[in-house]
Amino acid sequence: MATRIRPSSKRCAVIGGSGFLGRHLVERLVDKGYTVNVFDIRQAYELPGTTFHQGDLCDKEALLVALKEVSVVFHCASPAPGSDDRALFERKLILTSSASVVFEGNDIKNGKEDLPYAKKPIDYYTETKIQQEKLVLEACSKEKGLLTVAIRPHGIFGPRDPQLVPILVDTARRGKMKFIIGDGSNLVDFTYVENVVHGHILAAEHLKADSPLCSQAYHITNDEPVPFWDFMSQILVGLGYSAPRYHLPYSLVYGIALLLWAIALLLRPLVHFKPTFSPMRVALAGTHHYYSCARAKKDIGYRPLVSLKEGVARTVESYSHLRKGPELKAE
Template sequence: MEKTPQKDRKPFTFFKHEHKPVEQKPESSKQKWKKVSDKTVITGGAGYFGYTLGCTLAKLGTEVILYDVNLPLWEIPNGVLLIQADVRDFEKLYEACEGADCVIHTAAYGMTGIEQVRTKEIRSTNVGGTGVVLEVCKQRSIPRLIYTSSVNVVFAGQTIIDGDEATVPYFPLDKHVSEYSRTKSIAEQMVLAANGTPLAGGGVLYTCALRPPGIYGPEEQRHLPRLALNIQRGLFAFRIGDPKAVMNWVHVKNLVRAHILAAEALTEEKNYIAGGQAYFINDGEKFNLFDWLDPLFEGLGVRKPWLRAPICLVHLSAVVLENVYKALKPIVEVTPLITRSEVYNMTCTYTLKIDKARAHLGYSPKKYTFASCVDHYLKKHPPQRNFFLLKCFLVMFFLISLIVVIVKFPELLKLLMPILEEYRGISLFSSET
């Protein structure tokens, strides 16, 4: 992506945003969506969530601009315009935002796949791109900015049980093992710190951030396809971590609902209640990942794993694979089979309450099933052939890479020793009871 000159702006400072009192409101099972914007620009609009949100807003009568460096996989409906450009390009984003009264900033880089280890690109897009979005909002006098953040701004492997926005602080930036999570945290704090900023043409900028966990839905492209492929490859031959570990996910339609409500909550009609606030958004349910994946195992015709591998073994593999990538990067880019961040997301308990979103936004998630998403996916992607040869190759590649890395980088042993010491005495495999 090309770099574009940007206007000078003052550096931001980190802060702990204030928490408005949470008062429970009665839920309505028949929430009606209404038009909350005349023109909305969605950065990252070619992605699954951004596209779904844009289509929903268009049906409500909003003029929608999907702004993304990529093209969407789906047809652009009436009332929606796609502008293919980089979120770091000030001039193009400035032009796209003419006449907009709301920006929803979903663009990000580095969540999954090979992107996870391209640290310079991650920082440039997630932090630099957010700076451009803020500057455009100020110069274009756009009064509302909603940032699609992540639960990873507060979570990085520690246990969280029914946490909320007031009691779960930002995870220390220097402790994050994922550049994606670190930069999402920085970007969120930039956006919330900008709440109340004067606009060039008069008025004030109101901002808020929504923190979803993993997103699922019938056309989701990041998590479900990768999970299905790795199950077929045999990488889920063992359950990982504590079988009692639970987490939250969010259906794309519930996340869309939350963003529409947030846009309304940044208006005078709602007394700008969401201004400067962050909200956890999920389905309001918690489950064990492997139990939740039952429909996918069944649909793929793969036996559900019953043996459990300890976290130490998986974590150690992730550390080695990340270092293998770094060693090979000057020659070739290799996608890590698993990263430390992914290990944490699969094996740790982290559940977050949505009471604040219910009270401030009127958010009431509807119930959806993962099984229906699996059925939809398998109709378009029938189970593939057995990956026996690929499994053998991956095992050989891992062992050879481990030897090469340790020989070439003996200091890596010093890095691994604390991990081995921490898990000393734990058997490599144990069966569930």
């Protein structure tokens, strides 16, 4: 997120405002009295207090129109994580960062923001997040009036999420959510989308030339690390599906994923196939990765607005249309 200082102004722009996080952010900003310019490649909704600007992020002229006379810019545009199109990520400027910038597939427990960037990013998504965070934080210039800060959420979930819940339900319906990778004790941060929005707005409101936020990164999570498979089970059971119950050794699954990845790489010139379980997905499901919010608490007064329990309940309720029906009765 980057902002040009104009303390009295409440006009802002949200780039990627039609997306999952972006739309939640727009709605909250309007609730707080902001006038919002929304810039995205598609218009997904209409909302009083917003002006929609449609265009490609790489079209400088179209983007400048959306940024005219705004004092705060939130950059939330991003291709979906997991895409294997490197060029798609390299042509995007992504200024909502991610805690994954320090994750290499090994355990991280209560990780601080000063952890080094991953030398071997787990995917293109993470690789480009690292690149954009470095560029944005290095661009901070109090003399030029451009102040920058990076927000690092982790495991965003909530209503209208196009990724986690729909994919989880689809996998369960195909009978492929029966196994737990590892012993199931690995703790992970999941963050309700309203808390991520809250962290962004707090950062914008505290970002001043004399504040400690300038050129810093901040972890924003629910601050409630939970066993990865417990969280997945809560979503599944809440929608009427069976929780995974059979354990597979982490090292075995990771080794198979590596082998399949290598085979896919070798065969790519002849045939393209994408293994269901990549080494990255196995690592995310089987290792500890949770992060400290101490810096955000100290510098911007961050506290989650919605507990993990309440966030899961709201999410399950919002996906009632994906609930298991009588014809799909569990075994």
